[in-house]
Amino acid sequence: MKTTIASYLPELTALRRDLHQHPELGFEETRTAGIVAQMLGKYGIEVHTGWAKTGVVGVIKRGDSDRTIALRADMDALSLQEYSNLEYGSVNDGVMHACGHDGHMAMLLGAARYLAERGRFDGTVVFLFQPAEEGGGGGRLMVAEGVIDKFGIQAAYGLHIRSDLEAGHFATRPGTIMVATDNFEITVHGEGTHAALPHTGVDPIVTASQLVIALQSVVSRELKALDSAVLSITQFSSGSAYNVIPDEAVLRGGTRYRSPETGAALLEAMERVTAGVCSAYNARYTFQHMPGYPATINSPAETEAAVSAAGKALGADKVQGNCSLIMASEDFSYFLEKVPGCFAFLGNGTRTRAHRADFDFNDDILPLGIGYWVTLVEQELGERAE
Numbered sequence: 001m002k003t004t005i006a007s008y009l010p011e012l013t014a015l016r017r018d019l020h021q022h023p024e025l026g027f028e029e030t031r032t033a034g035i036v037a038q039m040l041g042k043y044g045i046e047v048h049t050g051w052a053k054t055g056v057v058g059v060i061k062r063g064d065s066d067r068t069i070a071l072r073a074d075m076d077a078l079s080l081q082e083y084s085n086l087e088y089g090s091v092n093d094g095v096m097h098a099c100g101h102d103g104h105m106a107m108l109l110g111a112a113r114y115l116a117e118r119g120r121f122d123g124t125v126v127f128l129f130q131p132a133e134e135g136g137g138g139g140r141l142m143v144a145e146g147v148i149d150k151f152g153i154q155a156a157y158g159l160h161i162r163s164d165l166e167a168g169h170f171a172t173r174p175g176t177i178m179v180a181t182d183n184f185e186i187t188v189h190g191e192g193t194h195a196a197l198p199h200t201g202v203d204p205i206v207t208a209s210q211l212v213i214a215l216q217s218v219v220s221r222e223l224k225a226l227d228s229a230v231l232s233i234t235q236f237s238s239g240s241a242y243n244v245i246p247d248e249a250v251l252r253g254g255t256r257y258r259s260p261e262t263g264a265a266l267l268e269a270m271e272r273v274t275a276g277v278c279s280a281y282n283a284r285y286t287f288q289h290m291p292g293y294p295a296t297i298n299s300p301a302e303t304e305a306a307v308s309a310a311g312k313a314l315g316a317d318k319v320q321g322n323c324s325l326i327m328a329s330e331d332f333s334y335f336l337e338k339v340p341g342c343f344a345f346l347g348n349g350t351r352t353r354a355h356r357a358d359f360d361f362n363d364d365i366l367p368l369g370i371g372y373w374v375t376l377v378e379q380e381l382g383e384r385a386e
């Protein structure tokens with residue numbers, strides 16, 4: 001397998017660098033989608049385009065088993081100006097592949113080629129090239145459009161590079177691996193008046209200030225100590241004059257948490273505390289909750305499968321099967337809400353960090369990611385003994 005994969009590398013490395021040079025933002029990945037579809041077609045794989053606008057799905061069916069697993073790569077770049085002296089640096093101003101999605105696509109295309117040409121398995125592999133991971137919710141849209149049922153997906157696997165992990169090391173964990181993130185906006189409606197006569201109005205600044213403090217006790221006093229959650233207020237805006245008490249004050253911020261139950265408890269407590277504090281000060285309020293990506297929750301059996309495949313492909317000494325939880329979020333979570341599966345990380349090496357203007361995917365790990373994907377498929381869809 002290694003020699004065959006090595007023979008793909010010149011073409012795949014060039015392809016990866018071409019994707020890097022031509023990054024596209026979420027739901028605008030038209031050039032990228034064209035290339036992905038063309039490569040899948042060239043490998044003789046059935047191609048479906050137009051999923052979640054710019055997403056591409058490839059399907060290989062072999063044998064007569066009805067087992068079906070999906071492998072996912074994300075396609076979008078970040079809104080970030082690249083500063084590098086790479087000869088394949090971004091030609092699109094203010095857009096950059098700074099999260100390794102160029103490498104994710106190249107690894108999945110390499111795996112697709114290997115599996116199409118010589119994969120030994122019985123069942124169906126679905127390759128999900130998903131748009132708009134960086135905030136657009138391309139994963140949510142693909143799931144909403146019915147990708148799971150349409151292709152009969154029974155388990156889903158995702159792989160993302162990590163820039164705080166040594167090159168070629170692999171990390172995952174059962175249960176929540178990445179948290180949910182929500183945003184909120186609270187407007188405290190008071191009654192503006194002259195600063196000299198506060199008793200003639202309702203001061204939204206004093207009310208909102210009390211609210212900022214009161215909300216700090218939600219995580220520390222209402223949640224179990226072992227439930228990971230963060231509540232941060234990041235914006236406080238009000239007023240425009242020295243001598244006027246304004247009509248309203250606006251607080252904005254976000255929460256991060258690891259389970260839907262914790263998210264629901266947080267939200268209930270925040271609204272209750274807001275109502276209580278505002279009532280105490282005679283103010284009214286509007287509370288707006290803006291749900292983000294849910295927590296990414298790995299199922300135990302599929303996580304074990306991923307760890308086992310990574311051990312075979314990369315060496316067991318390179319694999320962490322119980323890594324720590326990451327307080328960021330991922331829209332692969334929407335696939336895992338529907339089917340079991342595992343989201344895992346492959347070390348990119350620690351030379352540059354993701355989401356920075358000098359980041360680059362490490363081409364040395366291309367064959368490792370491909371090896372993991374192929375091993376996983378051949379292990380999970382192993383040919384059944386007659």
Ligand SMILES: [Zn+2]
Pocket residue numbers: 074099100101133160
């Ligand atoms: Zn990413």
Ligand SMILES: [Zn+2]
Pocket residue numbers: 098099134354355
């Ligand atoms: Zn990212």
